[in-house]
Structures are given as C-alpha cells and as structure tokens.
Amino acid sequence: KQEVTQIPAALSVPEGENLVLNCSFTDSAIYNLQWFRQDPGKGLTSLLLIQSSQREQTSGRLNASLDKSSGRSTLYIAASQPGDSATYLCAPGPLLGGYNKLIFGAGTRLAVHP
C-alpha cells in the first residue's frame, strides 16, 4: 500500500528565500507524480507533473525532481513570494493496482511573509 509523507508539515519563511519541500513514498512503482497547491477553501491547482522516466520538471520559479528508486521527490521554490503561501501536496500515481489514481500526502503548509 502506497504511503506518502511530506516534510516539513509547516514552514514559515521571509519573502525571498529559496525553499525545498520534500515528499517521500513507500512504493517506487509509480507511473507519474504530481505536485499541487491548494489555497484555503479552494480546489487543487496542478503545478508540475513528472513522468516516472523523468528526473525533473521546471515551471517558472518551481522545479520538481524525482528519484523514483529511492522514493523521493522534491519541490524547489526559488525567491519565494507572499503569493506562494498555500498548502503544497505531493501525489504519486501508482503503476499497478489503480489506473491513474493519485495517492496524496498530508501536505506542507507554507507561509511566506513580507
């Protein structure tokens, strides 16, 4: 059974810092992995999708890496801004036992203050 752990659970930083959010998963047999952000009371916004054959994906100030063999993914946020404040969720998609369903971690709650 896939289990997803996100560290840290919460993070509060001043504006401008570079951040690293960690995600680990117990079953490396995944097809892809998605990173999302969720704003309070809102839905999930997809940030990045990494296929299992990829090592990393970049979108603007965001960079996500994937080390499937060790069951780890990292989301790197460069030059953080107050608008980055949200909960960040990691969700691997199992290769087997479920066609493209996502397994979510509990998330990292990020607060970036001016």
Place this chain on the structure above:
Amino acid sequence: EAGVTQFPSHSVIEKGQTVTLRCDPISGHDNLYWYRRVMGKEIKFLLHFVKESKQDESGMPNNRFLAERTGGTYSTLKVQPAELEDSGVYFCASSLAGRREQYFGPGTRLTVT
C-alpha cells in the same frame, strides 16, 4: 477554456438525508475522478470513470455512495443515506485519455449534522 466545475459549493444536510453532488469535467476529458478529504485527513481517491464506464471504484467507502456518468459527460455522486462521517470536501478531477495530468475542481463541502 472552462475548468472543472462542481455543484453545489456547499451542502448542509441532516443525517439520513440524501445528497447529490455534480461534477462537470473539462470538455473532451475522458477521465473523471472523485476524491474526498474527511476529518482533516489526506485526500483519498474514491473512483475513476473512463467515459461512462467505471474503471476503478476501489476507494468507494460503502454502498451508500453511488456514482454515475451518463453519456460520458458530467458525473453525479449520490450519498444515501448520509452519515456524520461523510462530512468533508468532495473533489472532482478530470484528465485527457491515458495517464495524464489531472485537473481538479473547487470541491463541494458537505456537512452532515
């Protein structure tokens, strides 16, 4: 292009009543998923449609939950009868054919009193 929409945004019902949630996926998306977050826990998968067929319903908690996707367009999730533990946020997501990026709706917050 319109995103995934869900209706209603909030629903408050009494234990034992019936509630139907609706999801309209992004036009052209064959895959439609239901997830939920209850009691402050992680978001959990409920089921997956490919067009009008149920591909995977391994996450459905019990037979009080019934999902349909007639005609392969919008989907409904009915809870009958609702129990207190069903309270939470129900999310719908859709994606193109194959194992693709999933796009989520804003969710329906269900409160059972």
